[in-house]
Amino acid sequence: MLKRLQEKWGVRPFQLVLILLTFAIGGSLSGYGGRTIMGLLDWEKSVLWWVVYIIVVTFLWPLCVITVSIFFGQFKFFKGYLRKMSKRIFG
Numbered sequence: 001m002l003k004r005l006q007e008k009w010g011v012r013p014f015q016l017v018l019i020l021l022t023f024a025i026g027g028s029l030s031g032y033g034g035r036t037i038m039g040l041l042d043w044e045k046s047v048l049w050w051v052v053y054i055i056v057v058t059f060l061w062p063l064c065v066i067t068v069s070i071f072f073g074q075f076k077f078f079k080g081y082l083r084k085m086s087k088r089i090f091g
Contacts, residue, residue, distance in 0.1 A: 011077070018072045026065030033060045 006016045034057040043049045062082050069078040 009077070015074070015077075018074050019077060022065060022069045022072050022074050022078065026068040027061065029064040029068065030057050030060040033057075033064065 002016065006013060009016070009019070011019065034053050037056050037060075038049065038053050041052075043052075066075070066078055066082065069075045
């Protein structure tokens with residue numbers, strides 16, 4: 001599976017590790033940030049809380065991933081990745 005990702009993205013093994021670390025850390029940061037923001041709202045955990053949390057995390061994720069990618073030297077990859085993703089979502 002990792003070999004297929006490496007070939008699909010056209011990256012070397014070490015760069016693949018950096019990309020996967022960026023995804024992991026960026027995703028964790030967006031989850032943490034979402035919980036922090038939702039904690040400021042002081043809402044009871046209900047269905048509405050979870051819907052808003054998912055929306056918040058959805059908007060935070062690209063910001064977190066692109067920020068983390070700068071520190072791992074993968075900004076160029078993630079800039080292109082997020083551009084492709086936004087084209088698929090928004091047409």
